[in-house]
Amino acid sequence: MSEREVLELLRENARYGTDDIARITGLDEDDVEATIAALEEAGVVRGYQAVVDWDELEDERVRAVVELNVTLDRETGYADIASRLARFPEVTALRLVSGDYDFDMEVEGDSIREVSRFVSEKVAPVPEITQTVTHYVMTAYKENGIEFGDGDEDDRLSYSP
Amino acid sequence: MTLEQSARVAEIPPSGIRRFFEIAEERDDVISLGVGEPDFSTPWAARDAAIKSLELGKTSYTANRGMRELREAIAEYVTRFDLAYDPDGEIIVTTGASEAVDLAFRAFVDPGDTVAVVEPAYISYGPGVTFAGGEVLPVPTREEDEFRLTVDALERAGAADADALVYCYPNNPTGAVMSETDLEPVAAFAREHDLAVFADEIYAELTYEGEHASIAAFEGMRERTVVFNGFSKAHAMTGLRLGYALAPESAVDAMNRVHQYSMLSAPTTAQYAALEALASCEGEVESMVEQYDRRRRFVLSRFEELGMPCFEARGAFYVFPTVPDGFDCETFAEELLREKGVAVVPGNVFGAGGEGHLRVSYATGLDDLREALARIESFLTERDLL
Numbered sequence: 361m362s363e364r365e366v367l368e369l370l371r372e373n374a375r376y377g378t379d380d381i382a383r384i385t386g387l388d389e390d391d392v393e394a395t396i397a398a399l400e401e402a403g404v405v406r407g408y409q410a411v412v413d414w415d416e417l418e419d420e421r422v423r424a425v426v427e428l429n430v431t432l433d434r435e436t437g438y439a440d441i442a443s444r445l446a447r448f449p450e451v452t453a454l455r456l457v458s459g460d461y462d463f464d465m466e467v468e469g470d471s472i473r474e475v476s477r478f479v480s481e482k483v484a485p486v487p488e489i490t491q492t493v494t495h496y497v498m499t500a501y502k503e504n505g506i507e508f509g510d511g512d513e514d515d516r517l518s519y520s521p
Numbered sequence: 522m523t524l525e526q527s528a529r530v531a532e533i534p535p536s537g538i539r540r541f542f543e544i545a546e547e548r549d550d551v552i553s554l555g556v557g558e559p560d561f562s563t564p565w566a567a568r569d570a571a572i573k574s575l576e577l578g579k580t581s582y583t584a585n586r587g588m589r590e591l592r593e594a595i596a597e598y599v600t601r602f603d604l605a606y607d608p609d610g611e612i613i614v615t616t617g618a619s620e621a622v623d624l625a626f627r628a629f630v631d632p633g634d635t636v637a638v639v640e641p642a643y644i645s646y647g648p649g650v651t652f653a654g655g656e657v658l659p660v661p662t663r664e665e666d667e668f669r670l671t672v673d674a675l676e677r678a679g680a681a682d683a684d685a686l687v688y689c690y691p692n693n694p695t696g697a698v699m700s701e702t703d704l705e706p707v708a709a710f711a712r713e714h715d716l717a718v719f720a721d722e723i724y725a726e727l728t729y730e731g732e733h734a735s736i737a738a739f740e741g742m743r744e745r746t747v748v749f750n751g752f753s754k755a756h757a758m759t760g761l762r763l764g765y766a767l768a769p770e771s772a773v774d775a776m777n778r779v780h781q782y783s784m785l786s787a788p789t790t791a792q793y794a795a796l797e798a799l800a801s802c803e804g805e806v807e808s809m810v811e812q813y814d815r816r817r818r819f820v821l822s823r824f825e826e827l828g829m830p831c832f833e834a835r836g837a838f839y840v841f842p843t844v845p846d847g848f849d850c851e852t853f854a855e856e857l858l859r860e861k862g863v864a865v866v867p868g869n870v871f872g873a874g875g876e877g878h879l880r881v882s883y884a885t886g887l888d889d890l891r892e893a894l895a896r897i898e899s900f901l902t903e904r905d906l907l
């Protein structure tokens with residue numbers, strides 16, 4: 361149970377210190393540290409990253425969501441194709457999904473050209489891949505649970521009864 | 522006749538918090554822990570229902586006592602507190618719990634009647650009693666009792682001779698709660714001394730560790746109790762202005778008599794929002810309660826570390842720490858605001874028993890709470906109090 365709570369807090373803000381997590385959960389700080397270590401050890405927590413709103417940055421960053429259709433055969437399963445694709449550093453996320461296509465793949469690069477080339481030269485030629493559909497991200501409104509608006513103004517009075 | 526204040530109005534002192542507003546205006550980096558309302562917005566489903574009702578042109582008055590469907594939903598909702606009220610005669614929907622409180626005083630307090638007000642308390646009860654022509658009898662509660670109401674406190678204050686008792690638990694400003702065991706002797710006292718009881722339970726849903734208990738659920742209490750509740754706190758609907766009172770039929774009739782002439786009916790749009798809030802927003806309420814509970818534990822443990830003792834508040838969204846020796850609560854609150862831009866409410870604003878304390882609201886996100894507590898820490902460090 362405490363594991364779940366620690367996990368929720370880390371998901372809310374991975375920079376909460378173990379001291380703050382201890383205060384919030386009522387656990388000892390040592391227990392919090394041990395819980396986090398165990399979560400990392402078990403591969404539940406795979407990493408900690410900043411959530412970036414690229415639109416706020418001068419430098420261009422191009423992202424695309426690519427739908428992939430594949431055919432399987434006796435020797436090749438989804439996992440084989442996935443491990444091959446996931447090795448490319450351009451691929452930032454890869455998931456097997458239900459519905460009209462098989463994989464949902466996120467790709468990042470410095471320009472549309474770079475991303476297009478990656479898809480056409482590295483992904484499309486993979487023999488099991490029968491079709492790719494690339495969607496360029498135009499604007500991100502929310503990522504990892506964080507909204508990218510200006511935030512809801514807190515228009516409450518600073519004192520109220 | 523010129524527009525001269527009535528004696529009743531003149532009797533009410535101006536709000537002690539006014540000048541703090543002005544100081545807060547001077548800085549643009551104020552983190553406010555002085556707020557008595559949720560930082561969450563009303564759950565979207567409830568807002569959406571309000572919008573839809575407007576689109577459909579549902580903008581007329583409702584029945585004086587509120588929409589029948591809403592009263593049914595309220596009747597069903599309060600069963601979780603072991604309360605059973607008939608939607609047809611025993612529930613009245615009001616413009617905020619504030620109106621319900623005012624209706625009760627006007628409907629049941631005669632000039633010269635004494636109303637015992639359990640303090641520290643939400644600031645409306647005293648003036649409400651005064652406007653109704655009644656006399657206020659403060660009943661101070663103490664930190665040793667974790668600000669719970671005890672028979673001892675009632676006796677010491679002379680409440681045995683009062684006509685009515687008003688309190689709010691979970692409490693604003695202390696965060697204190699009353700368990701069933703705590704309420705039992707109070708109920709016995711009310712029966713023995715024939716007191717009417719006005720129980721403000723607007724924070725009922727915001728009870729952490731344990732269940733909210735209502736005094737109206739005790740044997741022989743229903744007939745002498747008016748329960749106030751509303752949507753402002755648990756459903757984050759303060760600006761929509763919707764509350765209700767629960768009482769026996771004849772009592773609701775009396776309150777409705779005042780209500781029909783002074784208010785006619787509670788805001789219609791808000792009634793649609795409330796209906797939806799009860800129908801489908803339980804999950805969101807639970808998640809808000811969970812967030813408050815986390816913040817509560819965080820704030821309590823920080824005050825403990827800062828050497829500002831704070832009993833373990835288990836309700837509402839307030840803690841009530843003690844200011845360090847050598848300070849009175851107003852000076853502390855003012856200097857903290859001026860120097861560090863952290864707004865808290867001095868406890869003496871809430872009446873007897875509040876001096877020496879601060880009301881600190883945790884209806885604010887954890888990031889701001891962390892920053893505010895860090896600023897309080899540096900305030901104390903600079904004064905060699907840490």
Ligand SMILES: Cc1ncc(COP(=O)(O)O)c(C=O)c1O
Nearest residue numbers: 521617618619643693751753764
């Ligand atoms: C104890 C208590 N009762 C009543 C109210 C008023 O609530 P409403 O918004 O429903 O009028 C408040 C608001 O701060 C409160 O704290």
